[in-house]
Amino acid sequence: MHSPPSDSSGGSSDLLVELIETLEACGLEDDAYQLHNYVDVEALQQLLASADGDLAVQFTVEGIPLDVSPDGVDVIVEDESDSITE
Template structure:
């Protein structure tokens, strides 16, 4: 059971770092895109920190769909040439 009052486990800076790290693990170098062209990080952090533990935000950056929750960032898909073969596709039902 999820704790509805849970606070996010990251700050805006660490949310940015976590997104960049997930993308880099998938072979998308941070020099090839500008994160703010895809998402307003401050607004995203505020939304995730709103106190509703059920919030899941999905964004697509450079073709990679990410799911952001209070618990972190998860890639839902990845390119076939991903550097880290330990990533496993999420089986979230939509």
């Protein structure tokens, strides 16, 4: 048997799983959104793989701001000092 080439869609599948797991950890049900309406996961994976330096792509899915880099998927948390309290 042959193993798939390293640049096959396996990387985008891993990224897809990580995106979904991150959104689910934030309480978003998997039937509450269609990820392809927010991002092309294969194109995102290719972009991250081709970057020479630090690169992060930020986008929001159903109100959840995400930061995707070669290191993984993170939820963007606003610094509480930025909020104004009365």
